[in-house]
Amino acid sequence: MKAEKKRVVGVIGTVLIIAAALLVSDAGTLSTASVRGFAILAAALLMLITEPIPAGIVEPLLLVLLPLLGVVTFDQSLKNAMTTLFLFLMACYGISMVLLKSSIPERLAVFLLAKSQGRPLYVVGAFMLGTALISSVVSNVPCAVIMTGLAARVLHAMGEDMEKSPLGKAMMMSVPFGAVFGGMMTPAGSSLNVLAITLVEEATGQKVLFTEWMLLGIPLALVLIFLSVPILTLFFKVKPLEGGVMEKVLKEMHNHEKLSNYDKNALMILLVTFVLWVMTSWVPRLNVTMVSVLTLTVFFLPGLDMLTWKEYSRECGWDTILICSAILSVGAALVETGVTAFLVTVISPYFTNTVLPVFLLIIALLVNWTHLLIPTASAIVVLYASSFAVLSASYGYDPRMISFIVAAMASCVLLIPFDPVVMVSYTKGSYKMKELFTAGTIVSTIWALLLALWIPFAFLFI
Incomplete structure (x- = not known):
């Protein structure tokens, strides 16, 4: 009944937002089209939160509302939605599925757990580092699904109560932390x-x-892992494991004697993919999306058959792909109607005479705390990336810094469990929202500070 009421509220709220936008004829420095574009973005966020219609249906609705309300033409609306992001997300889900079908994630977890020697600090670190490494080449959500399942298996083998064990809380929370850190390591690590x-x-x-991007992201991610692991173990007061527990876990987990042909093929293809990703830095005709789509195609080739269309179409996150494309189209419409220029004019006085680290720190904190108001990370990127890049360039700063900072902090979904990356482990019942908010606030604040200090220094070598 509550869910039904929420859906009704969503419908009423959406209608009121659109109706109010239609009544606006002038908003001072903002054009009517800009105001209506903002209204469509607000309506989209409300629909995603209240779910009056499936998320996948929100996308075509937004693409129709943009021309209906006179924001952009229908052709522009479609063109802005069908970008490289759409193809990249399609390819990412395929790569994630192949990894999920292979034993590679489990082998990596077993290898890192063996190195931990049963010490709680290292056990939590093994899962956070393992998640980060996988997330560097796989979309964050599928990675979180894979590693949460493995963490649950390990805890079960240890005989730990996942809902009460301090170690269980730390391990389960280490997964979303590792996923967002790893997603920052390479451009392919996150659609954001x-x-x-x-x-x-x-x-x-x-x-x-x-x-x-790797020069920026990998050192920062490793430092954050190094700092976050002791923060979680101290926060949850994790106690040492009893003797012989880790040996039992490793014996139960290690079910694979040799790499299967599927595993070998997956490793070989992913290695070639990574090499080609790196080569995009020097080969103008290549880009990350092109390489990812080629990899997706290879998975279906005869003789390999690592994926079938039936399983791909069933498991692919079409709703996520569609809504990200729609949000991007709305964002492009806002830029085209002059919203970026308006935002730069409004916010620029607040950044006057600020040195670069302070400038970057304010942006990082603003993007991070916007998650409390806008739970959709892609919408946050659309809202801030272009305007802050233009503002940065106007101050003589390299605007490329903004792409990294906005993407990183938009990925930092560690305050509330509304993002799928966190929901996967949160729904297991190991940790509470208050615990996530406290630990997430500490880590995300450290993250923002490190960004403000590291990015200017790293750009001296870029």
Whole structure:
């Protein structure tokens, strides 16, 4: 009954927002089209939260509302939605499925757990690092699904109560932490990276290369893992394991004697894919999306048959792909109607005479805390990337910094469990919302500070 009431509220709220937008004829410095574009974005967020219609249906509705309300033409609406992001997300889900079908994630977890020697700090670290490594080449949500399942298996083998065990809380929370850290390591680690790079390039003509992004992301992710593991173990007061527990876990987990042909093929293809991703930094004709689509195609080739269309179409997150494309189209419409210029004019006085680290810190904190108001990360990227990139360029700062900071902090979904990356482990019942908010606030604040200090330094070498 509550869910039904929420859906009704969503319908009423959406209608009221659209009706109010239609009544607006002038909003001072903002055009009527800009105001209506903002209204469509607000309506989209309300529909995603209240779910009056499936998320996948929200996408075509938004693409129709943009021309109906006179924001952009229908052709522009469709063109802005069908970007490289759409193809990249399709490819990412395929890569994630192949990894999920292989034994590679489990082998990595077993390897890292064996190195932990049963010490709680290292056990939590093994899962956070393992999740981060997988997330660097796989979309965050599928990665979280894979590693949450493995963490649950390990806890069961240990005889730990997942809902009461301090170790269980720390391990389960380490998965979303590791996923968002790993997603920052490479441009392919998160669709938000590709989205931010695209928006900043369109706004300023400046683009971060694959290798440049790795130089920024990998050291920062490793430092955050190094700091976050003791924070979680101390926060949950994790106690040492009893003797022989880890040996029991490793014996139960290690079910694979040799790599199967499927595993070998997956490793070989992913290695070639990564090499080609790196080569995009020097080969103009290549980009991350093109390489990812080629990899997806290879999975279906005869003789390999690593995926079938039936399982791909069933498991692919079409709703996520569609809504990200729709949000991008709305964002492009806002830029085209002059919203970026308006936002730069409004916010620029607040950044006057700020040195670069302070400038970047304010942006990082603003993007992070916007999650409390806007739970959709792609919408946050659309809202901030272009405007802050233009503002950055106007101050003489490299706007490419903005693509990294906005993508990283939009991925930092560690305050409330409304993002699928966190929901996967949160729904297991191991940790509470208050615990996530406290630990997430500490870590995300450290993350923002490190970004403000590291990015200016790293860009000296880019």
